[in-house]
Amino acid sequence: MSLLKTPQAVIQPPSEGPRDVASLDVLVRIGSKLRVDQNETLFSEGEPADQAYKIVSGVVRLCKHLPDGRRQIAQFLFPGDYLSFIKLGNHSFSAEAVSDVVLLSFPHIQLEQLCERHPELRAQLFQMASGRIRDIQNHLTMVGRQTAKERVASFLLLLSERLAANGSVFDVLMNRQDIADYLGLTMETVSRTLSLFKTKRIIAFPDLHRLQILNFDALRALADSVE
Amino acid sequence: MSLLKTPQAVIQPPSEGPRDVASLDVLVRIGSKLRVDQNETLFSEGEPADQAYKIVSGVVRLCKHLPDGRRQIAQFLFPGDYLSFIKLGNHSFSAEAVSDVVLLSFPHIQLEQLCERHPELRAQLFQMASGRIRDIQNHLTMVGRQTAKERVASFLLLLSERLAANGSVFDVLMNRQDIADYLGLTMETVSRTLSLFKTKRIIAFPDLHRLQILNFDALRALADSVE
DNA sequence: CGCCGTGTTGACCAGTTTCAAGATTGGTGG
DNA sequence: CCACCAATCTTGAAACTGGTCAACACGGCG
Numbered sequence: 001m002s003l004l005k006t007p008q009a010v011i012q013p014p015s016e017g018p019r020d021v022a023s024l025d026v027l028v029r030i031g032s033k034l035r036v037d038q039n040e041t042l043f044s045e046g047e048p049a050d051q052a053y054k055i056v057s058g059v060v061r062l063c064k065h066l067p068d069g070r071r072q073i074a075q076f077l078f079p080g081d082y083l084s085f086i087k088l089g090n091h092s093f094s095a096e097a098v099s100d101v102v103l104l105s106f107p108h109i110q111l112e113q114l115c116e117r118h119p120e121l122r123a124q125l126f127q128m129a130s131g132r133i134r135d136i137q138n139h140l141t142m143v144g145r146q147t148a149k150e151r152v153a154s155f156l157l158l159l160s161e162r163l164a165a166n167g168s169v170f171d172v173l174m175n176r177q178d179i180a181d182y183l184g185l186t187m188e189t190v191s192r193t194l195s196l197f198k199t200k201r202i203i204a205f206p207d208l209h210r211l212q213i214l215n216f217d218a219l220r221a222l223a224d225s226v227e
Numbered sequence: 228m229s230l231l232k233t234p235q236a237v238i239q240p241p242s243e244g245p246r247d248v249a250s251l252d253v254l255v256r257i258g259s260k261l262r263v264d265q266n267e268t269l270f271s272e273g274e275p276a277d278q279a280y281k282i283v284s285g286v287v288r289l290c291k292h293l294p295d296g297r298r299q300i301a302q303f304l305f306p307g308d309y310l311s312f313i314k315l316g317n318h319s320f321s322a323e324a325v326s327d328v329v330l331l332s333f334p335h336i337q338l339e340q341l342c343e344r345h346p347e348l349r350a351q352l353f354q355m356a357s358g359r360i361r362d363i364q365n366h367l368t369m370v371g372r373q374t375a376k377e378r379v380a381s382f383l384l385l386l387s388e389r390l391a392a393n394g395s396v397f398d399v400l401m402n403r404q405d406i407a408d409y410l411g412l413t414m415e416t417v418s419r420t421l422s423l424f425k426t427k428r429i430i431a432f433p434d435l436h437r438l439q440i441l442n443f444d445a446l447r448a449l450a451d452s453v454e
Numbered sequence: 455c456g457c458c459g460t461g462t463t464g465a466c467c468a469g470t471t472t473c474a475a476g477a478t479t480g481g482t483g484g
Numbered sequence: 485c486c487a488c489c490a491a492t493c494t495t496g497a498a499a500c501t502g503g504t505c506a507a508c509a510c511g512g513c514g
Binding site for chain 2: 460461462
Binding site: 042147148186188189208 | 469470471472477478480
C-alpha cells in the first residue's frame with residue numbers, strides 16, 4: 001500500500017473565513033438580541049432548527065452527547081461567528097453557552113428570502129459551509145491521529161489565532177472538561193499536558209483563565225508533530 | 228458543570244442526502260469520463276481545485292497526510308457520491324482510489340454557470356454540504372469518544388447502509404489500513420476486533436473481501452455504546 | 455511452486471484513562 | 485474583610501485499552 005506523502009500536509013489553523021462579510025451584515029439589522037447564561041442550552045440536538053445566530057459576545061460550544069454521558073465538542077464559536085446558518089431540518093448537535101453569551105438571532109425564513117434577493121449572499125453562506133468542512137476535517141485528523149501533547153498544542157495555537165488580537169495573551173473561557181471534550185481526551189490529561197508546557201516554559205498563566213504563549217515555535221513544532 | 232444529556236443523541240448513520248438529485252444530473256451530461264487505478268491519486272491536498280467529480284464505480288478515500296506518514300481518512304466515497312463540489316481555492320485533502328475507479332468530472336466554472344441559471348441547483352449543493360457537515364461531526368464524535376469496538380461496529384453498519392442493497396452481505400473494498408485510518412485506530416486493532424466479532428457470530432466472511440452481518444442488533448448495541 | 459503483499463495473532467509496551475486525594479479558586483454570607 | 489464551602493483544577497498511582505513489534509498464515513499471481 002502506498003502511503004503517499006504530501007509535503008505540506010499539516011493541520012492548518014481554521015479558515016479565517018468570511019465571518020463579517022458585508023452582505024451578511026444586513027442580517028444583523030433584522031436580528032433580535034438574545035442572552036444565554038453560562039452552561040445554559042441554546043438548542044439541543046434533534047430540535048427543529050428555524051433560527052440562525054450570530055455571536056455578539058461570549059463563547060458557545062457545539063456538541064454531541066452520547067447516551068452514557070460522553071460528549072464530543074465539534075466546535076467552539078466566538079464573537080463574530082455564525083451558527084446554525086444552514087440546517088432547515090433538525091439540529092444535528094446541541095449549542096451550549098460556555099460563558100454568558102449574547103447573540104443575534106434571525107429566522108431561517110428571512111435568511112432564505114434574503115438569499116433569493118441577493119444571490120451573492122447564498123454564495124457567501126456556501127463559502128462559510130465550505131470553510132467549516134475544511135476546519136472540521138482538520139479537527140478530525142487531530143483527534144484521530146495526534147497525541148495528547150500535539151492536540152493541546154494545536155488547541156492553544158487555535159485559541160491564540162482567534163483570541164490574541166495583539167500579543168500572545170488571551171482568556172481561556174472554557175473549562176478543562178470543555179477542552180478535553182473538544183480534543184477527545186480527559187480533563188486530567190489536558191491538565192497534565194498544560195502543566196508540562198508550563199514547566200517547559202512554553203506557556204504561562206499570568207492570571208487564572210488567562211494564558212500566555214511564551215514559545216510559539218515549540219508549540220508549532222508540537223502541533224505539527226515534527227517535534 | 229452540567230453535562231446535559233439529550234435522550235436520543237446517538238451517532239446516526241450518514242445522511243442519505245441528495246446524491247442523485249434531478250437537477251444535478253444535468254452535470255452528468257457535461258461531465259467527461261475519467262479512470263483512476265487503485266491506489267493512484269486523483270488530486271492531492273494543496274493543489275488548486277477546479278473540477279468537481281461524481282463517482283461512477285469504485286471507492287475513493289479522502290484523506291489528510293501528516294508529515295510523518297500518519298494518515299486520517301475523512302470519508303469514503305461510493306458510486307453516486309459527489310466530490311469536490313464546493314472548493315474554489317485549493318484542495319484541503321487528497322483524494323485517492325481505494326479500488327479502480329471510474330468517475331465523471333466537470334469544471335467548477337461550468338458548475339458555477341449552471342448554478343446561476345438554476346438557483347435551485349445551488350440550494351441542492353448547499354444541502355449536500357450541510358449533510359456533509361452532519362456526517363463528519365458524527366465521524367468526529369466516533370473517533371473522539373468511542374472505543375475500538377464501537378467504532379468498528381459503527382463502520383460496519385455504515386457500510387451495510389451504503390452497500391448492502393438487499394441483504395446483509397457486501398464487499399469491503401478497502402483494506403485494513405484504510406479502515407484503521409478512517410477509524411483512528413491501527414490495522415491490528417481493526418483486525419483483532421473483526422476477529423472478535425467473527426467468533427461472537429456477529430459477522431462472517433463468506434469470501435475474502437466479502438462480509439456478512441449475522442447479528443445487526445448486536446452491532447447496533449455496540450455502535451450506540453449501550454452494550 | 456514459491457514469492458510477496460495483506461491480514462492475523464501473540465507478547466509486550468506505552469500513553470491515556472481511571473480512581474482518588476489534595477490544592478486552588480470563586481462565591482456567599484457573616 | 486474574612487471564613488467557609490462548593491466547584492474546578494492539579495497531581496499521584498494503578499489499571500487498561502490500544503499500539504508496537506514481530507512472527508506467522510493466507511491468497512493471488514507469476
